Amino acid sequence: MKIIITGSLGHISRPLTQTLVQKGHTVTVISSNPERQKDIEAIGAKVAIGTMEDADFLSATFKGADAVYLMEALGSRSFFDQNLDIMAAHNKIANSYVQAILQSGIKRVVHLSSIGAHMDKGNGILAFHYNVENILNKLPPDVAITFMRPVGFYYNMLAFIPTIKTQGAIISNYGGNDKEPWVSPMDIATAIAEEIEIQQPAERKIRYVASDEFSPNEVAGILGEAIGKPDLKWLVIPDEQLLGGLKTAGMNPQIAAGYVEMNASRRGGVLYEDYYRNKPTLGNVKLTDFAKEFAGAFLKS
Numbered sequence: 001m002k003i004i005i006t007g008s009l010g011h012i013s014r015p016l017t018q019t020l021v022q023k024g025h026t027v028t029v030i031s032s033n034p035e036r037q038k039d040i041e042a043i044g045a046k047v048a049i050g051t052m053e054d055a056d057f058l059s060a061t062f063k064g065a066d067a068v069y070l071m072e073a074l075g076s077r078s079f080f081d082q083n084l085d086i087m088a089a090h091n092k093i094a095n096s097y098v099q100a101i102l103q104s105g106i107k108r109v110v111h112l113s114s115i116g117a118h119m120d121k122g123n124g125i126l127a128f129h130y131n132v133e134n135i136l137n138k139l140p141p142d143v144a145i146t147f148m149r150p151v152g153f154y155y156n157m158l159a160f161i162p163t164i165k166t167q168g169a170i171i172s173n174y175g176g177n178d179k180e181p182w183v184s185p186m187d188i189a190t191a192i193a194e195e196i197e198i199q200q201p202a203e204r205k206i207r208y209v210a211s212d213e214f215s216p217n218e219v220a221g222i223l224g225e226a227i228g229k230p231d232l233k234w235l236v237i238p239d240e241q242l243l244g245g246l247k248t249a250g251m252n253p254q255i256a257a258g259y260v261e262m263n264a265s266r267r268g269g270v271l272y273e274d275y276y277r278n279k280p281t282l283g284n285v286k287l288t289d290f291a292k293e294f295a296g297a298f299l300k301s
Contacts, residue, residue: 001066003196005029005045006052007073008036011155012112015189016069017045020196030061052093058100065104067196070097071112072132080250086258090128094135101139110195111136112188113147115181115208116265118274123265125258137204144201150188150209151181151275154290157223161294161301164232170220174266175236177217181210181275184290187283208275211283219287226291227298239264 003020007013008031020027021044028046031037037047050057052072062068072093078084101109116126117133133147160170191209195201214222216234224232239260246256265271 001196002026002064003028004048004062004065004068006069007071007112008033009039009043010071010073011153011185012071012188012192013069014043015186016192017043019189019193021045023193023197028061028065030058053096055096055099055103058096059103062100062104062106065106067108067110068101068106069110069112069192069196070136072128079252079255082252084252084255086125086252086255087128087131090132091135094132098135098139101143107143108196108201109136109139109143109145110192111145111147112192113149113206115149115151115275116262116271117147117149119265119271122261123271124261124263125255126262126271127258141203144203144205146195146201146205146207148188148192148195148207148209149275150183151272152183154182154184154211154285154287154293157182157219157290157294158297160223161298164227164229164298165301168229169232170216170223170234171237171242172216172234172263173237173239173242173260174263175216175234176267177215178269179213179215179218180266180269180272181213182219182287182290183209183211184283184285186285187211190283206278208278208280209283210275210280211285212287213282214287222287222291223294226295 003025005013005017005027017027017029028048029040030048032051034049040047048061072090074089113133114126114129116123117129120130136145163171188209220232220234224230243256243260247253
């Protein structure tokens with residue numbers, strides 16, 4: 001198959017590209033950074049330099065492909081851009097994808113969405129995934145789309161390191177003993193590759209992806225053991241306190257409020273209701289595996 005991958009060599013796109021190349025597919029990776037070309041070619045993939053917002057570039061790149069993998073990426077630095085409208089920015093990328101798909105005649109799409117995409121409100125920053133799914137769903141029915149909905153990424157836990165270092169605890173506006181799912185990018189990449197290779201895909205499909213399930217208190221215990229702090233605690237603070245801290249750190253107010261609301265939706269499992277109605281088989285990379293990576297990052301920080 002001829003497959004187009006967006007997301008350059010990110011946490012998911014790199015292992016996905018490696019997997020597809022190893023399976024004998026012809027893979028082209030889209031990147032906005034020309035400096036990525038050598039690394040992409042070293043994997044055995046082709047390179048297309050351009051942006052997700054450029055529909056004409058995307059259309060030309062998509063043309064003749066059997067399938068495309070789509071994701072929206074603004075970069076972590078954008079979270080501190082005070083002028084960014086994150087919802088509008090993601091809608092712009094989604095509309096660019098729609099235009100390119102229509103112009104190029106692509107009939108197979110696998111899209112990286114997220115848990116929470118079933119909610120039109122109450123999910124905070126994840127609302128942009130709801131918006132993007134609805135934009136892509138306006139494509140003609142002969143365009144088969146799989147919406148991948150991974151849960152919280154393990155590597156997001158690396159954000160816990162600063163408060164562990166400075167305050168001796170994981171600190172957030174949710175916590176407790178209710179289990180919640182987490183996922184490795186490796187398991188997401190595996191699931192995406194499986195969807196791409198389906199010979200007769202459904203017109204529209206939603207697939208959740210998760211690797212393991214642990215409560216916040218259990219996460220603190222496992223990560224604490226890994227870094228030599230077996231008594232590590234997960235402390236819960238009020239929404240307003242977390243919001244104030246994020247704003248003080250310079251985060252875009254819209255994004256900060258969305259992050260706090262997203263975490264609040266984890267309390268009581270509201271965010272996970274549709275996930276548990278459609279619970280997937282858990283992947284291979286477990287939290288104890290990630291804990292080793294976390295410990296390495298902790299020691300280097």
